[in-house]
Amino acid sequence: MSRHTSRPGGDPMSDPRVRELLDAAAAPVETTRPLPGEDEALAAFRASRQGAAKNSRFSLGSAKAAVAAAIGTSVLVTGGVSAAAAGVLPGAAQQTVSTLLKSVGISVPEGKDADGQREVRDRPDNAPSKAADNDEQSRDRSEEAPGARSNGDDAQCGRPEQPPGARGNEGGNQQPPGSRGNQNGAQCGRSEQAPGARNNQNGAGQGGRSEQSSGGGNNENGAGQGGRSEQNSGGGNNENGAGQGGRSEQNSGGGSNENKAQRGGSENTQGDQAEQPPADAPKASRSRR
Amino acid sequence: MDEFEQRLAAAQEGDELAFVYLFRSVQPTLLRYLATLGGPLAEDAAAETWVSVVRDLHRFRGDEAGWRSWIFTIGHSRLRDAQRRAGREPVWVDAGLEPALGPAADDVASTVEELLSTESALALIGRLPRDQAEAVLLRYVVGMDAPAAGRVLGKRPGAVRVAAHRGLRRLADLLAPPGVTDPSAPSVAEVT
Numbered sequence: 001m002s003r004h005t006s007r008p009g010g011d012p013m014s015d016p017r018v019r020e021l022l023d024a025a026a027a028p029v030e031t032t033r034p035l036p037g038e039d040e041a042l043a044a045f046r047a048s049r050q051g052a053a054k055n056s057r058f059s060l061g062s063a064k065a066a067v068a069a070a071i072g073t074s075v076l077v078t079g080g081v082s083a084a085a086a087g088v089l090p091g092a093a094q095q096t097v098s099t100l101l102k103s104v105g106i107s108v109p110e111g112k113d114a115d116g117q118r119e120v121r122d123r124p125d126n127a128p129s130k131a132a133d134n135d136e137q138s139r140d141r142s143e144e145a146p147g148a149r150s151n152g153d154d155a156q157c158g159r160p161e162q163p164p165g166a167r168g169n170e171g172g173n174q175q176p177p178g179s180r181g182n183q184n185g186a187q188c189g190r191s192e193q194a195p196g197a198r199n200n201q202n203g204a205g206q207g208g209r210s211e212q213s214s215g216g217g218n219n220e221n222g223a224g225q226g227g228r229s230e231q232n233s234g235g236g237n238n239e240n241g242a243g244q245g246g247r248s249e250q251n252s253g254g255g256s257n258e259n260k261a262q263r264g265g266s267e268n269t270q271g272d273q274a275e276q277p278p279a280d281a282p283k284a285s286r287s288r289r
Numbered sequence: 290m291d292e293f294e295q296r297l298a299a300a301q302e303g304d305e306l307a308f309v310y311l312f313r314s315v316q317p318t319l320l321r322y323l324a325t326l327g328g329p330l331a332e333d334a335a336a337e338t339w340v341s342v343v344r345d346l347h348r349f350r351g352d353e354a355g356w357r358s359w360i361f362t363i364g365h366s367r368l369r370d371a372q373r374r375a376g377r378e379p380v381w382v383d384a385g386l387e388p389a390l391g392p393a394a395d396d397v398a399s400t401v402e403e404l405l406s407t408e409s410a411l412a413l414i415g416r417l418p419r420d421q422a423e424a425v426l427l428r429y430v431v432g433m434d435a436p437a438a439g440r441v442l443g444k445r446p447g448a449v450r451v452a453a454h455r456g457l458r459r460l461a462d463l464l465a466p467p468g469v470t471d472p473s474a475p476s477v478a479e480v481t
Contacts (some may be wrong), residue, residue, distance in 0.1 A: 012457035017464040022429045025410035029317035036320060037332060041312050041339035042305060048343040049303045 084108045293353040301347050306397045308346075312339070314353075315360050318431045321407070322361065323368050325415045325426055330371040337371070338364040358437045361427065365441050413463055414456070421456030 012018050029035075083089050084097035087109030098108050290298075299307035319338065323331035341363050349359060373445055414430070420442075427438035428449065435446035435453075442449060 012454065012461045015461045015464070018457055018461045021410045021413060021460060021464060022425075024407055025321070025414060026318075026430045026432070027407050027427075035313055035316045037316060037335050037339065038309070040311060041316075041343065042309065044340045044445045045300075045305065045308050045346075048346070249402050 291478035293356070297349070297356065301349075306344075311356070315357055319360060319364050321411055321430055322366055322426050325411045326419070326422060327372060330368065330375060333370045334364060334368040341367070354433075354437060354479045355406045357431070358433065358440055361431065361433075361441045363424075389445045411459060417459055417462065420452045421459065424449050425456040425460070429457075 076126050078099065079090070080102070084094060085108050086102065087094060089097060094108075095110060098110050293311075296307040296310050300311055316335070320331060320335055323334050327334055329344055338360065349356065351359065411430075414425055416422075416426060421443055424438060427433045427441060428435065433436075433441070435449045438449045438453075439446045440443075444452075
């Protein structure tokens with residue numbers, strides 16, 4: 001039940017009792033002393049300021065870390081892609097990157113397989129290479145990586161390969177980075193030249209093996225049929241290696257091992273500077289190409 | 290830049306005195322509003338309001354009216370949350386009146402005549418229906434205009450005006466002596 005004391009539709013603010021009640025309800029408050037809740041609000045204000053300062057420092061550190069991470073990531077990605085484009089990544093990594101980039105339409109050199117041999121499957125025809133001659137014959141593989149120069153005279157039975165940076169791999173066979181002058185490799189044999197070796201000319205013949213280790217000098221006229229002619233690290237001139245079935249080795253520090261055995265062993269060990277006479281055969285012919 | 294804007298900028302930079310000034314400019318009316326509508330929940334709601342205010346103080350942009358409206362909006366929301374948590378309806382302010390049953394008409398009139406204090410006036414406003422009490426408090430106790438009160442309550446300004454008008458008429462009925470229907474009857478002050 002409601003008792004209406006004012007006229008219907010009239011302004012209630014014209015009622016002095018209502019005005020007085022509202023004035024009393026809105027009376028000003030003495031604020032010289034702390035108000036209820038002021039200490040709590042001030043504590044919250046201080047805590048908020050301290051938290052803001054901590055957040056500011058944290059944000060600054062996070063921003064620095066984020067920038068550093070972004071720079072590092074970009075450097076790694078750029079370097080990885082560049083290395084992949086140059087084909088100098090390790091075999092599996094190169095293969096993986098090549099596959100990934102191929103999916104987005106970018107062609108980079110393939111990686112090497114488990115044997116360290118460069119893959120030739122799906123090799124793009126327009127792969128970057130400075131090779132002047134890639135005269136592939138039947139059963140033979142002659143590849144020249146980007147940056148390699150002068151891989152001439154492909155092997156007939158061997159697998160002439162020249163990695164990036166190798167120079168003067170003529171006549172096929174394997175030539176590691178930095179090696180120079182591996183000429184006239186094996187026909188069906190194996191002629192290898194380690195990093196830093198120079199002038200491994202006229203390597204193994206049919207079934208022969210002619211190796212030149214790191215730092216070796218002139219290994220000319222390696223093993224013939226079934227023969228083996230090795231020149232180890234630091235060896236000097238190993239010319240006219242083993243003939244048929246013979247073995248001619250020159251170890252570290254040896255010099256001038258010429259005219260080696262045809263059917264016997266002939267070794268020039270470390271520190272031996274003398275020329276080694278042939279065992280029982282006439283001096284083999286020198287056939288430099 | 291007026292004094293409020295200077296104080297606000299200083300408070301946003303961490304000046305405690307400036308913050309105290311801003312606090313004292315709002316807290317009394319905020320407490321009255323919350324206490325009238327929320328009773329014992331008012332202090333907790335006010336504390337939560339200021340926690341929210343100091344947290345977002347650096348982001349506030351506006352004048353003094355906007356500042357007041359912003360704080361009361363937060364306070365109104367916090368009180369609603371507190372009442373929802375407490376699972377209770379708005380309660381009366383304990384100002385010597387009987388909250389549960391309410392005073393008899395004669396008692397109300399005598400109370401107004403004898404104890405027309407701020408607390409008793411707020412207690413009478415608290416007897417209004419919720420929407421009317423909110424509108425009367427914001428319009429005539431806090432001093433907001435209808436649009437600002439509407440922003441706090443989430444209503445249109447017209448709805449706020451209607452609610453406030455009905456609340457004032459109801460207060461006039463409560464304040465009238467029994468049997469008196471003349472609005473020109475002597476006021477409480479004249480009687481006392």
